[in-house]
Amino acid sequence: MRRRSRDSRSRREGGYSSVELVLYMPLLLGMIVVTVQFALIYLANEYASAAAREANRVARVTGDVDQGVAKGNQVVNDMGDGMLAGAVVRVRPVGDDVVETVVTGHAPRIVPFLDIVEVSETVRGPVERFEPDVAP
Numbered sequence: 001m002r003r004r005s006r007d008s009r010s011r012r013e014g015g016y017s018s019v020e021l022v023l024y025m026p027l028l029l030g031m032i033v034v035t036v037q038f039a040l041i042y043l044a045n046e047y048a049s050a051a052a053r054e055a056n057r058v059a060r061v062t063g064d065v066d067q068g069v070a071k072g073n074q075v076v077n078d079m080g081d082g083m084l085a086g087a088v089v090r091v092r093p094v095g096d097d098v099v100e101t102v103v104t105g106h107a108p109r110i111v112p113f114l115d116i117v118e119v120s121e122t123v124r125g126p127v128e129r130f131e132p133d134v135a136p
Contacts, residue, residue: 037111040083041119044107047084048121051075055089056101056123063127065091065099072103082108084119093127100124 054075059068072089087105094100104120 033111034114037109037114040110041107041117044084044105044117045119045121047076047079048087048103048105048119049123051079051084051087051089052101052103052121052123055091055103056099056125059091059099059101060125061128065093068099068101072101076103076105094124097127097129098124099127 051072055068055072058071059065062068068091069089072091073087076084076087076089084105085108087103090102092100101123102120104118107117107119109117
């Protein structure tokens with residue numbers, strides 16, 4: 001008699017795992033896609049940061065903002081294809097002794113309704129100056 005009640009219960013619960021899979025799988029896949037989207041945004045932000053740091057370093061050492069822009073564009077072009085689309089590198093002097101570099105671009109978008117894919121990074125640093133030693 002006990003066997004029949006177990007068998008009848010297992011028959012009544014048959015197919016529930018398929019229903020649960022159908023209900024939970026879209027949620028799980030959605031969470032995975034959103035996680036990958038945020039990882040791509042983070043990676044694009046890191047690429048913008050690397051390009052801004054390098055462009056700022058060249059502009060500070062050489063004192064030439066055009067060389068800084070060229071170096072920033074070279075770094076962006078040497079990175080992974082499509083990771084920072086539409087990148088714009090701007091280098092400008094701030095006063096006489098500071099250089100500011102701003103790199104903006106767009107991260108790859110895989111979630112159509114998520115509209116926070118523009119990344120920007122700003123770096124500031126002092127202009128390098130050579131000062132010879134003074135004899136005592």
